[in-house]
Amino acid sequence: xxxxxxxxxxxxxxxxxxxxxxxxxxxxxxxxxxxxxxxxxxxxxxxxxxxxxxxxxxxxxxxxxxxxxxxxxxxxxxxxxxxxx
Numbered sequence: 110x111x112x113x114x115x116x117x118x119x120x121x122x123x124x125x126x127x128x129x130x131x132x133x134x135x136x137x138x139x140x141x142x143x144x145x146x147x148x149x150x151x152x153x154x155x156x157x158x159x160x161x162x163x164x165x166x167x168x169x170x171x172x173x174x175x176x177x178x179x180x181x182x183x184x185x186x187x188x189x190x191x192x193x194x
Contacts, residue, residue, distance in 0.1 A: 125166035
């Protein structure tokens with residue numbers, strides 16, 4: 110049995126599966142990563158809106174948690190993605 114079999118058995122759209130695998134590939138040992146949505150979209154050859162929909166799918170499925178990060182001056186930074194296996 111493969112490490113991601115649970116993912117393939119879930120009723121998720123292919124966009125969500127692709128984004129989950131992408132984030133998992135870039136995550137540190139704690140399951141965290143912070144690529145920008147335009148970066149994810151560009152590397153997966155998806156639109157930014159498709160990536161946003163995929164992130165929403167993953168949050169609803171309980172596979173992903175996101176946290177907005179902020180710069181010292183209060184401006185928004187990239188999202189922190191926390192992956193759940």
